[in-house]
Each structure stands twice: as C-alpha cells, then as structure tokens.
Amino acid sequence: IDTAAFDDSQCIGDWCAHFNSTWKNHKLVGMDIGTDSLVLMVLSNEEFKTAQELAKELLHRIDVAERL
Template sequence: MLSTGRAVELSLKFELEDFLYNVQKLIHNKNLSTDENLTGDVSIDTSAFDDSQCIGDWCAHLNSTWKKYKLVGMDIGTDSLVLMVLSNEEFKRAQELAKELLHRIDVAERL
C-alpha cells in the first residue's frame, strides 16, 4: 500500500504542513475530489487546523467533516503511523480483516 501511494507512513514527530500534504496526496492517489466526495468544500480548510494541536486533533477534525470517507490509521507496532483514506465500507472491511491478522485499523485519532 505504501509503494502504490494508497498509504503513507509518517513519523510521530511531523509538522502540520507535512500532515496536510500527505493527506492531500492520499486523496489524489485514490482519485478522489475533495469537492465531490469528502468535504463538500472546494478544498480542505487549512485555516481550521492549529500547529499547537496534535495529530489526533487534526485527524478528528477531518473525520468529523467527511461523510463518505475516513482517514484511518494502522498500528504497525513502531513509532510511526500509517495513514489511509478509505470509504466507510472499505473501513469496516479493513477492520474485520485486520482483526484476523491480529492487527489494528481504526480511525486515525484513536491510534
């Protein structure tokens, strides 16, 4: 998933600018348009984010505004975070499959 651009692995010590860049890259690589499928807006409202907040806050904000998709994370047992944009249906299926493999996939703010 990382090599195809459907997921990104980020260090837990990254800046807001890097987070937003990588989320936008995930949206683009999934061939989604932010105005049609995710937010209903022309783009992600970067003014709603604050550098002093943590990644959990940023993820929660995005997930509260998206209706058909979720920004999800996969716990890989390291100091980094693997993020993906999945449809609500893909997210449910991914959670089921992850349990079978003894892994955890959840909305990103819960990791």
C-alpha cells in the same frame, strides 16, 4: 482541505479528528504496525469496515486515526 481550521498548537490526533468529523463518506484511518510511525490512509466507510475485519484476522488493528 481548508487549512485554516488547523492550529499549530494542536497534535495530529486533533487534525485527524477534524477530518473525520467533517467527512461523510470517508474516514482517515490508521494501521497500528507496532512502531512509533503512523500509517494513515483514506478509506470509504464501507472499505473501513472491511479493513477492520480483515485486520483482526491478521491480529492487527485498523481504527480511525485519532484513536491510535
């Protein structure tokens, strides 16, 4: 990970967007657990789609991290 691309004045959402714009086969995603905490995970693109579908069945939300 090239940390030179990150600026201290940016927020975590900006950093997450940077990862997701540079990674081709994976996504940095987050799961909304209804608190102020962040649950982040790296999933392959295929795993991400499956996780989103399964989360909906459980009335939860998984999305790319910058959208949470």
